[in-house]
Amino acid sequence: MKSFFIATVLAAGCTAFASADQPVLTVYTYDSFVTEWGPGPAVEGAFEDACECDLKFVAAGDGAALLARIQIEGERTRADVVLGLDTNLTARAAATQMFAPHGVSADWDLPIGWDDPLFLPYDWGYFAFVYDTRRLASPPDSFGALAQSNTSIVIQDPRSSTPGLGLLLWVRHVHGDEAASVWKELSDNIVTVTAGWSEAYGMFLDEHVDMVLSYTTSPAYHLIAEGDETKKAAAFVEGHYMQVEVAAKLKTTDQPELADRFLEFIASDEFQAVIPTTNWMYPARIPAVGLPAGFDNLVQPSTSRLYSSREAAEIRDVALAEWLEALSK
Amino acid sequence: MIRLASAASFALVLVLSLGTMCAVALRADFVAGIEASDWAALKFTITQALFSSVFSCVLAVPVARAIARRRFPGRSFLITILGAPFILPTIVAITGLLSIYGPAGLLGRVASFAGFAAPQVYGLPGVVLAHVFLNLPLATRLVLQGWLAIPSERLQTAASLGFRPFDLFVHVEWPMLRQVLPGAHVVIFLVCLSSFAVALIMGGGPRATTVELAIYQSFMFEFDLGRAARLALLQFILGIIAAVVAWRLVLPADFGAGLDRPPERWDSQGLGHKLLDWLVIAAVSTFLLLPMAMVIVDGLDAIGQLPTSVFEAALRSVLVSLASVLLMLLLALPIAIAVSRTSLASAALAEGVGLLMISASPMVLGLGLYLLVFPYLDPVMLALAVTALVNAATSLPFALRALIPALREIEANFGPLADSLNVTGVARFRMLVFPRARRSMGFAMGLTAALSMGDLGVIVLFGSTDSPTLPLMLYRLMGAYRIEQAGSAALLLLLLSLFLFWLFDRGGRVNAAT
Numbered sequence: 014m015k016s017f018f019i020a021t022v023l024a025a026g027c028t029a030f031a032s033a034d035q036p037v038l039t040v041y042t043y044d045s046f047v048t049e050w051g052p053g054p055a056v057e058g059a060f061e062d063a064c065e066c067d068l069k070f071v072a073a074g075d076g077a078a079l080l081a082r083i084q085i086e087g088e089r090t091r092a093d094v095v096l097g098l099d100t101n102l103t104a105r106a107a108a109t110q111m112f113a114p115h116g117v118s119a120d121w122d123l124p125i126g127w128d129d130p131l132f133l134p135y136d137w138g139y140f141a142f143v144y145d146t147r148r149l150a151s152p153p154d155s156f157g158a159l160a161q162s163n164t165s166i167v168i169q170d171p172r173s174s175t176p177g178l179g180l181l182l183w184v185r186h187v188h189g190d191e192a193a194s195v196w197k198e199l200s201d202n203i204v205t206v207t208a209g210w211s212e213a214y215g216m217f218l219d220e221h222v223d224m225v226l227s228y229t230t231s232p233a234y235h236l237i238a239e240g241d242e243t244k245k246a247a248a249f250v251e252g253h254y255m256q257v258e259v260a261a262k263l264k265t266t267d268q269p270e271l272a273d274r275f276l277e278f279i280a281s282d283e284f285q286a287v288i289p290t291t292n293w294m295y296p297a298r299i300p301a302v303g304l305p306a307g308f309d310n311l312v313q314p315s316t317s318r319l320y321s322s323r324e325a326a327e328i329r330d331v332a333l334a335e336w337l338e339a340l341s342k
Numbered sequence: 343m344i345r346l347a348s349a350a351s352f353a354l355v356l357v358l359s360l361g362t363m364c365a366v367a368l369r370a371d372f373v374a375g376i377e378a379s380d381w382a383a384l385k386f387t388i389t390q391a392l393f394s395s396v397f398s399c400v401l402a403v404p405v406a407r408a409i410a411r412r413r414f415p416g417r418s419f420l421i422t423i424l425g426a427p428f429i430l431p432t433i434v435a436i437t438g439l440l441s442i443y444g445p446a447g448l449l450g451r452v453a454s455f456a457g458f459a460a461p462q463v464y465g466l467p468g469v470v471l472a473h474v475f476l477n478l479p480l481a482t483r484l485v486l487q488g489w490l491a492i493p494s495e496r497l498q499t500a501a502s503l504g505f506r507p508f509d510l511f512v513h514v515e516w517p518m519l520r521q522v523l524p525g526a527h528v529v530i531f532l533v534c535l536s537s538f539a540v541a542l543i544m545g546g547g548p549r550a551t552t553v554e555l556a557i558y559q560s561f562m563f564e565f566d567l568g569r570a571a572r573l574a575l576l577q578f579i580l581g582i583i584a585a586v587v588a589w590r591l592v593l594p595a596d597f598g599a600g601l602d603r604p605p606e607r608w609d610s611q612g613l614g615h616k617l618l619d620w621l622v623i624a625a626v627s628t629f630l631l632l633p634m635a636m637v638i639v640d641g642l643d644a645i646g647q648l649p650t651s652v653f654e655a656a657l658r659s660v661l662v663s664l665a666s667v668l669l670m671l672l673l674a675l676p677i678a679i680a681v682s683r684t685s686l687a688s689a690a691l692a693e694g695v696g697l698l699m700i701s702a703s704p705m706v707l708g709l710g711l712y713l714l715v716f717p718y719l720d721p722v723m724l725a726l727a728v729t730a731l732v733n734a735a736t737s738l739p740f741a742l743r744a745l746i747p748a749l750r751e752i753e754a755n756f757g758p759l760a761d762s763l764n765v766t767g768v769a770r771f772r773m774l775v776f777p778r779a780r781r782s783m784g785f786a787m788g789l790t791a792a793l794s795m796g797d798l799g800v801i802v803l804f805g806s807t808d809s810p811t812l813p814l815m816l817y818r819l820m821g822a823y824r825i826e827q828a829g830s831a832a833l834l835l836l837l838l839s840l841f842l843f844w845l846f847d848r849g850g851r852v853n854a855a856t
Contacts, residue, residue, distance in 0.1 A: 086722060208821055337378075
């Protein structure tokens with residue numbers, strides 16, 4: 014037994030030694046990014062081919078919890094890059110003073126202008142409720158209609174998940190100071206609030222709820238990957254809230270050059286071409302191959318809604334308190 | 343030597359409970375006062391604990407009565423099973439309950455097949471359901487003890503007086519219940535006050551957030567240390583109040599002595615009573631066993647295809663669990679030995695230690711340790727060590743309960759002889775205490791091992807992202823909606839917890855005949 018233990022320690026020591034001359038780049042991200050059908054494996058393979066390094070993705074909860082994770086670990090964090098925040102969080106993230114400028118410039122194909130020196134966009138999309146046409150013939154077309162109906166939904170917690178936070182700001186953007194009463198009316202439609210997107214979407218696919226908070230681009234996954242045309246995004250007449258997902262380098266990284274190379278890689282065709290059919294979002298820069306077929310039939314919002322990152326940070330606390338109170342009842 | 347060691351144990355317990363509390367109190371942010379959502383969490387915590395303890399106790403009465411009144415094959419098995427939920431990892435219990443009462447559960451499928459809407463489990467109903475599942479057995483055992491403590495001579499007298507079941511209830515059983523139930527009620531209320539994992543998974547959002555869960559969310563989602571600490575202080579105060587009430591309420595039962603003859607029940611031989619008892623026994627067996635059966639059935643499919651990361655997590659958990667056992671012995675033995683040799687005053691002190699650790703909640707401990715340790719050490723590096731230590735400390739009250747009576751008996755019977763032979767120190771432990779206290783030591787070790795194995799408490803606060811324990815891994819698999827893998831991980835966790843308990847408990851009994 015003792016010799017087995019020693020052998021194990023030796024073996025572990027050797028592997029540590031063997032990989033010591035290969036630098037490790039640690040990227041904290043959300044769960045769905047690193048699944049085998051997510052962008053993780055393709056991105057890792059492509060980047061490792063070029064960098065002669067070990068790219069290590071660490072799933073650290075959903076987008077919004079990522080920021081807290083970095084704060085909990087503080088300056089000792091092993092993360093070199095964080096991938097999975099969005100513009101609703103960047104002002105708060107910048108305030109932690111933990112992130113360094115990315116130094117990447119690119120011709121973005123974003124619906125908004127981009128000049129953030131710290132946070133690098135990698136994809137974007139619109140939040141939407143996704144439903145199954147076989148189970149819901151005529152989905153609600155507004156928050157009011159949803160609240161009036163007995164359609165069951167699952168949403169994500171705005172404190173841990175970027176879609177959850179997006180919905181909070183979406184309702185606020187549409188209804189302003191009436192947002193609290195809208196949440197009160199919506200509360201009996203909400204079956205449960207999950208910490209992350211994966212769990213919520215899984216519950217929808219297993220038919221536990223009628224609709225799930227996701228993206229207008231989610232049906233493209235079912236169409237392209239599964240040939241399934243029954244999943245659709247419900248178009249809301251008041252428009253849809255936008256999300257731009259970003260990555261950033263930590264100031265405390267011990268691999269600054271590698272981190273910079275990874276951020277440049279994010280803006281490259283290779284990375285951007287992987288995004289539409291793995292993360293099921295619009296790429297931040299349309300790659301030479303263009304968008305896959307199936308992305309042309311998606312819901313196009315009548316109005317595109319977004320707070321600036323500064324506004325989002327200012328509104329968030331009030332909106333969150335309203336949400337907590339409305340759903341506590 | 344023993345004095346020094348027991349003083350060190352006391353000191354460590356004090357640092358863990360009061361030290362973390364001080365760290366939390368210093369950091370608590372009251373600038374914004376107590377916010378509306380804090381009140382909501384406080385209200386929900388008390389409400390669910392009240393519902394959970396009342397339901398557990400009320401349901402325990404017919405169950406305990408049925409078991410007390412009837413003799414049937416499998417009776418002792420049922421009584422053993424009533425002890426199981428205590429060492430069952432909470433997250434495994436939740437997995438089992440969801441597979442029956444959850445949105446895709448057995449009940450939901452039957453309901454939708456019959457054309458009814460599936461029941462909604464998330465929120466207060468789910469939290470109370472899980473707590474009743476976990477605590478009904480404890481309540482039943484406490485009430486059953488009360489029933490079995492009624493001397494058979496009493497029942498004989500009652501029969502000779504021609505008591506009908508109702509008369510017996512009024513004159514014999516009700517007075518017993520009035521003594522037993524308040525204690526059971528308060529103990530379960532206390533346990534449910536610091537409920538975390540149940541609310542985390544069955545809560546379903548802000549409408550069912552316990553204070554413990556709110557601490558976790560403030561820390562893990564928002565990194566709002568001021569609010570987390572404020573909530574932790576509320577939780578600590580709540581726990582202390584409830585613990586003091588519990589301490590005052592636990593009354594001794596007094597029925598006069600009997601001759602321990604097996605009780606015979608001349609009442610309740612009517613067909614109606616028999617039918618009722620059998621129905622109750624069948625219902626409670628189904629309620630307790632079906633979720634566990636579902637864990638086994640659901641888990642078997644994919645257990646061969648679990649990724650190695652799950653087995654690594656399992657190994658990590660086993661090591662943490664063994665470390666907890668070792669630490670528990672180092673903490674408990676000096677206290678138990680010191681207490682068993684001295685007066686009742688120090689026994690009260692040991693009880694105090696127990697209450698401190700029961701009312702200390704995992705999130706308060708975890709947050710306090712984070713605040714204390716963070717400036718000097720990497721909390722993520724310490725996650726596993728802290729988990730081992732906290733579980734050793736939280737098992738301490740149960741370990742002391744098991745050890746102190748055994749050691750007292752040894753001292754009373756053999757202490758003077760050992761003294762006269764001048765057998766002291768290590769030799770006394772090796773030759774006298776260990777062989778005779780082995781059984782209770784084994785039980786305490788098994789309990790600690792199982793509790794530590796299944797713990798989803800302090801580890802969630804700073805469990806590292808790449809080296810989780812098995813319960814944390816299971817929670818993450820559920821979060822990523824890998825239902826099949828989660829099912830198998832739950833089965834693995836169940837088997838390991840039960841195995842560890844069995845191993846130590848059995849180890850304490852081997853050669854018991856010699």
